[in-house]
Amino acid sequence: MTSPATGRRHPQTPLHHQLAWIWQEVLGCDRPNLDDDFFALGGSSINAVVCATEVNARLRSQLSLISLFEAPLFEQFADMVRDGGSSAMSSLVMWPDAPGPCLVYVPSAWGQDFSAQRFLRPFGRRALALRPPGLEPGETPLADLEDLVAFALDELRAAGQREVFLVGYSSGGFIAYEVARRAAAEGLEVHGALLLDPGEVPDLGRMAEVEANAIAEIIDQVHRDRVRQGDRIPAGPALAADRIESSGAARALDDALRALGVDVDLIGHYQRRLGVFTAHVRALQGFPINPSTLPVTIVAAEGADVAAWRHAVPALTVVATEVPHADLLSDAALAEGLASRF
Numbered sequence: 001m002t003s004p005a006t007g008r009r010h011p012q013t014p015l016h017h018q019l020a021w022i023w024q025e026v027l028g029c030d031r032p033n034l035d036d037d038f039f040a041l042g043g044s045s046i047n048a049v050v051c052a053t054e055v056n057a058r059l060r061s062q063l064s065l066i067s068l069f070e071a072p073l074f075e076q077f078a079d080m081v082r083d084g085g086s087s088a089m090s091s092l093v094m095w096p097d098a099p100g101p102c103l104v105y106v107p108s109a110w111g112q113d114f115s116a117q118r119f120l121r122p123f124g125r126r127a128l129a130l131r132p133p134g135l136e137p138g139e140t141p142l143a144d145l146e147d148l149v150a151f152a153l154d155e156l157r158a159a160g161q162r163e164v165f166l167v168g169y170s171s172g173g174f175i176a177y178e179v180a181r182r183a184a185a186e187g188l189e190v191h192g193a194l195l196l197d198p199g200e201v202p203d204l205g206r207m208a209e210v211e212a213n214a215i216a217e218i219i220d221q222v223h224r225d226r227v228r229q230g231d232r233i234p235a236g237p238a239l240a241a242d243r244i245e246s247s248g249a250a251r252a253l254d255d256a257l258r259a260l261g262v263d264v265d266l267i268g269h270y271q272r273r274l275g276v277f278t279a280h281v282r283a284l285q286g287f288p289i290n291p292s293t294l295p296v297t298i299v300a301a302e303g304a305d306v307a308a309w310r311h312a313v314p315a316l317t318v319v320a321t322e323v324p325h326a327d328l329l330s331d332a333a334l335a336e337g338l339a340s341r342f
Contacts, residue, residue: 009033009034009035009075010031010033010034011031011032011033011034011074012034013078015059015078015081015082016034016074016078018058018059019055019074019077019078019081020032020074022051022054022055022058023038023041023051023074025054026043026047026050026051026054027041027042027043027047027051028042029041029042032074033074034073034074034075034078035073035074035075036073036074037072037073037074037117037118038051038068038072038073038074038077039068039072039114039115039118040118043068043072043114044114044221044224045114045221045269045273046221046222046266048066048068048069048114049065049066049265049266049269050266051068052064052065052066052067052068053065053265055081059081061081061084062084063080063081064136065136065265065269066112066131066135066136067080068114069112069114069131070092070129070131071092072114072117072118073117091128091129091130091131091155091159092128092129092131093126093127093128093159094117094120094126094127094128094129095121095125095126095127096126097126098124098125098126098127099124099125099126100124100125100126100163101125101163101164101165101189101191102125102126102127102128102159102161102163102164102165103120103123103125103126103127103128103164103165103167104127104128104130104152104156104161104164104165104166104167104176104179105120105127105128105129105130105167105168105169106130106152106166106167106168106169106172106173106175106176106179107129107130107131107132107169107172108169108170108171108172109170109171109172109276109277109280109281109284110273110276110277110280111131111132111134111135111141111273111276111277111280112131112135113169113329115329115330116129116169116329117129118329118330118332118335119328119329119330119335120167120335121335122332122335122336122339123335123338123339123342124339125165128155128156128159128161130151130152130155132148132151132276132280133151134272134275134276134279135272135273135276136272137268137272139272141275141276141278141279141280142279142280142283143279143280143282143283144283145175145178145283145284145287147283148175148280148283149175149178149179149182152175152179153179153182153183153186156179156183156188161188162188162189163188163189163191164180164183164188164189164190164191165190165191165192165193165194165342166179166180166183166190166192166193166194167193167194167195167196168193168194168195168196168198169196169197169328169329170196170197170198170199170325171198171199171202171280171281171284172198173195173196173197173198173199173298174198174201174284174287174289175284176193176194176195177193177195177198177289177292177296178287178290180192180193180292180294180296181290181292181294184292184294190294191295191342192294192295192296192297192342193294193295193296193297194296194297194299194338194342195296195297195298195299196299196328196329197298197299197300197301197302197304197325197328198298199304199325200305201284201285201286201287202281202282202284202285203285204282204285207278207281207282210281211249211252211274211278212249212252214249214274214277214278215249215252215253215256215274218253218257218270218273218274219256219257219260222257222260222262222270223260249274249278250271250274250275253270253271253274254267254271257270289308289309289311289312289313290312291312291313292312292313293314293315294313294315295315295317296309296313296315296316296317297316297317297318297319297338297341298316298317298318298319299319299321299328299334299338300318300319300320300321301321301322301323301324301325301328302324302325306318319338321334
């Protein structure tokens with residue numbers, strides 16, 4: 001039913017009402033509408049996993065623990081629950097009836113970015129959000145550049161996409177660029193690439209520091225989620241690079257999460273996220289920015305250095321922005337401005 005006063009579509013079926021109660025309990029929000037976005041209502045990676053776990057327990061469903069990353073809109077999520085879980089494809093096809101070339105989204109090194117769908121929506125195109133393996137139990141992350149590119153091309157073929165435009169966030173920008181080059185060489189119609197602040201090629205000599213920063217990001221997210229839910233807990237422990245080198249990243253993360261009282265299932269989820277992150281960073285070591293005549297746009301945040309890209313890509317456009325790197329996907333004005341260019 002749609003409210004004539006607001007135009008908002010309210011939950012209609014018994015399943016809708018059951019899921020609405022779960023969203024309210026997990027998020028502490030008002031009753032959601034069919035078009036509401038889980039993450040826009042205050043959701044995060046930790047309570048997305050909690051929500052999926054609650055749905056599985058109460059409705060005897062078999063949702064992936066990362067289902068809300070794939071279907072963050074309430075109606076999408078309800079359809080996924082009704083249909084028995086995630087689709088057979090590793091990646092997610094969105095807005096399949098929209099016109100124009102398919103936007104192919106390559107995530108950051110974390111393997112999945114929960115604001116990606118909101119960022120892509122203003123473009124008004126069908127989209128394929130790639131989800132490399134490693135986030136589900138039993139999956140092995142891809143730690144080789146060639147394997148990551150081959151995975152992306154295989155997903156394009158499986159989705160039947162022959163006309164594409166690549167979009168990559170953070171380190172995913174490097175993969176998006178290389179996939180665009182390879183796809184064009186295979187005869188696909190590639191309209192270009194949009195790289196959202198790809199940054200610098202990772203240096204394995206600083207891997208312990210990179211892992212320490214990644215763990216700190218996870219701990220900070222857990223801490224903010226717990227505080228938002230009303231828990232009074234101390235801030236997450238600071239982790240130095242030398243501790244990572246001595247005990248290993250997985251052990252350091254496990255110790256830190258246990259110190260915060262995080263549930264065992266959630267610890268496993270975050271361990272897999274860290275495993276994907278580490279594998280993808282290693283895959284990008286020594287990444288070659290090979291020459292290309294494709295049109296490429298780079299969104300450069302915080303004074304990013306794009307000199308190497310200018311040398312390799314003659315048809316390069318640089319869009320400078322004051323939006324911080326971490327907020328690029330969630331800034332609606334930036335997304336709408338970029339969408340108007342394409």
